[in-house]
Amino acid sequence: MxxxxxxxxxxxxxxxxxxxxxxxxxxxxxxxxxxxxxxxxxxxxxxxxxxxxxxxxxxxxxxxxxxxxxxxxxxxxxxxxxxxxxxxxxxxxxxxxxxxxxxxxxLGRGFSDIVVEGEGLVVGGACLDMTVAEHAADAGLKGLEFLAGIPGSIGGAVAMNAGAYGSDTAAVLDWADIVTRDGNRVRLSATALGFGYRRSALPAGSIVTRARLRGTAAAPADIRQAIALIRESRESSQPTRARTGGSTFRNPDAALSNRKAWELIDAVGCRGLTLGGAQISEKHCNFMLNTGSATAADLERLGETVRQRVRERTGVTLDWEIKRIGRPAAPPTTGDAP
CATH class of the missing domain: 3.30.43.10 (Uridine Diphospho-n-acetylenolpyruvylglucosamine Reductase, domain 2)
Incomplete structure (x- = not known):
């Protein structure tokens, strides 16, 4: 066309x-x-x-x-x-x-509604995971507390089967409404989404507009207490108040290594490693930080440096969990050619 x-x-x-x-x-x-x-x-x-x-x-x-x-x-x-x-x-x-x-x-405000529907919530794709967890607590719906530990939105949670603290999106999703790249509006069940570890079979180019997440009835006070414990755990173990992007690398398959990504990074001496304005967190070394002056190039080069060291010293190749998109900055010009 x-x-x-x-x-x-x-x-x-x-x-x-x-x-x-x-x-x-x-x-x-x-x-x-x-x-x-x-x-x-x-x-x-x-x-x-x-x-x-x-x-x-x-x-x-x-x-x-x-x-x-x-x-x-x-x-x-x-x-x-x-x-x-x-x-x-x-x-x-x-x-x-x-x-x-x-x-x-x-997606913005038009995709942020949250509606209680029986023992579940119908939530817009732009809703923050933490906000959904809080609404579930208000509604007395147990099982969505883990979302309080995930820094992202529901659309992304469906797309990558986000999970934490013993549960994941696949465990609570009934269906997701999507718009395909050619403009068709489709509803997909959890089965049709083909969830796996940190992945789904979401059709290429499609966008999650809303989803239904199920819970079970429980006392709101008990659910809020569980959310508070998750927040406390995150605060104590992750650099939640820094300019960061969540877990940098996926944990390797158990057949390749019995150590998590952070353990491999720590084992090769990369905790606190810096490159330009980017740093591997001292608090949790599967998190990268912008210390204030980092460029995207600093962050990506630091991540690749860590991957290389882990590969060379342990034989394990870490896969990025953070997505890197767009194009690098154009190299600076040095004047007209002679």
Missing amino acids: TTTAALPPDTGAGSQDAGAEASATWTAGLRALLPDFRGRLTEGAALGPRTWFRVGGAAEVLLQPADAQDLATCLTRLPPDIPLTVLGACSNVIVRDGGIDGIVIR
Whole structure:
């Protein structure tokens, strides 16, 4: 499908005016494709302040749809060759310093409703996990306390089967409503989502708009006490007040190692390791920190340094749990070539 919203060509260094003109043409074409869009469309939206690490470049275009129907209409009309990136709470993501080309979709207020439905909650994809845990306590629904220990949103929890403190999303999910890349609205059961350890079989390019999570009746005071214990545990063992992104690496398969990721990192002497403004936490060495001046490149290089040391010294290859998206910053120019 050819439209006026096709991405502009790479104009190369020294062609900033041409690049700006091409970008303006592209975004004008995008607006023409979405004449009845009810959400917000922002060109050059800064993403760094929206991430927990507080690093990263801008989105070429940020779309924040008003509701699920608005999202479905957008996806129906957007040509399949336009790059599309979905961001949630940005708690486990590094946006690279060059930003993200194409369209970034982020769900907002229209996806944050929480409704009690029998012994369960129907929650929007943008709801923070902690907020859902608190609402479950208010409703006297036990079994969702573990969400208080996960820094993210429900959409991300479904997509990666987020878990902590002895439970995970797969254990409590009845169904999830999604919008596919071609704009279809579909409801998927937990079985259809094919959950595994920190993964699901969510169709590529689809977006979770809401989900039903089940619990069991219990005294609200007891549930709140359990949530308080989880918060206390997190505070004592993780750098929760720092600029961080949650667990950096997945724990290796038990067949490869009987040690968790943090134990392997600690064993090779990486606790407290620094690179630029990035640091491996002294408190929990499967967490990276932005000490205040880090770039996305600092964080990613530090993570890769840790992976290399663990691989060389233990034979175990750690897999990233944090997603790294976007493009690196362009190298600095050194003047005109002779």
